[in-house]
Amino acid sequence: MFKHILIAHDLRDTADMALCRAAQLAQQHGAKLTMLHVLDANESDQQHEKARQALDLSLTRYAPAGCELHVRSGSKPSEVVLQQVEELGCDLLVLGAHHQRHDFFSGTSLDRIARRCPVPLLLVARNDYQPYLRALSAIDFSLCAVSALNQAYYLLPASAELHALHVFEPIKGSPKQIQDQLQLQCGLIDQLMLDEAQKLPEEGPSLSHSVEQGGILRCLQENIRSRDIEVLVLGSHGRSALSQALLGSLAQHFLHRAPCDIFVVR
Template structure:
């Protein structure tokens, strides 16, 4: 599926974890891998040379043969990353998650990249570099959510399991009315998943789905824990106002508080 993967490396240990995942995906999809580092123009030449040497070591240790290292300079690393994505024609951007504030992946920079990234974005929060085996996808009736499901299906190995969960948040009504609403949602999602499955390749991960009642954030967090999910799949926004409010805020939340790897699709 992927043809050219860009990994933005900031020299932290978490960046090497992201590089290992990017390398695994590059080998799985027979894709080209480019590693990008953005130098601070205010750094001394000595510090810049140390950075290049460290990047060379990481590339030699973790990346497949033929991978490319690009070192660029810029005051705003996020702008350089987005520029390189367009210049190289990449179809996946890989970043390492950061649980502490850092200039490269500060909240503002990460939000800017996620909002303007023209391709799928993978945020790596886990150290495991084995092929993904358990994926969870948040599904609703938006084109964006369906596109995210389809891209995840094609990105995962055939041995993986991809579970789509639709979270139903009932409105006011009697218990009987709420149960009727829930049954209606299940029928609609059953049909949606049947239609989407027909568009997917015959060979691929095992696909399943469920409709659950409650708050969407809590339901996703519980599923991540109970299913021991490797990667969470999200659409960055939806077509409808409701979907945009749910999935847009979800993507932002999980990118900043990633309990597992997060795959965000426009």
């Protein structure tokens, strides 16, 4: 259950998409919603006034009653966003996806926020504001991946389906050795999911899991398409080989080429 959601709005169309999703989640969780905009310190007062007018319009159109608007100034918007998360005591940060370069709130800023954000980050890429129905979680044996799965369970409504996918990338060996490794991985994941399910409340999304052999990027992409996934759940760091991959090129791939909404948990 989330209590205070922060939506960082940078005046792009995807920021309004993110605001609509944040408003839906605030209603679902009975949470407070705050909208933050970081003014570009290099812009003129006239440009700042136009930005405030655009923000007021977005608030009127998409935000629920009681949503607060915080306008701050800074040369590094990522630092301001992270500072506001801490100062306001927010427990979920929502951003719009970056499908094309934006100089002030660049991909580098997004990477920095994803790496340092102390609370779960939801990157919104879909123009759909109905409650989530289908989520996919990349699972391994790290605490970070398990934490991401648990946070996603609380994010989703009880009507949703949460599927955990473990991707087995075998080391070199004979076909029999690889098959034995796969069976071992399946048994370990079965036990892990059983243990985690017993810790979760009964009222929540349906939980399922599977193990697939292959490359993690391809397997995730195929499952996103075949299962019509609305939100992909990733742990942002950990000690296992899979978690290290999620922290590096894989996380960057999905953050900057989001095929659906992306939920990132440290």
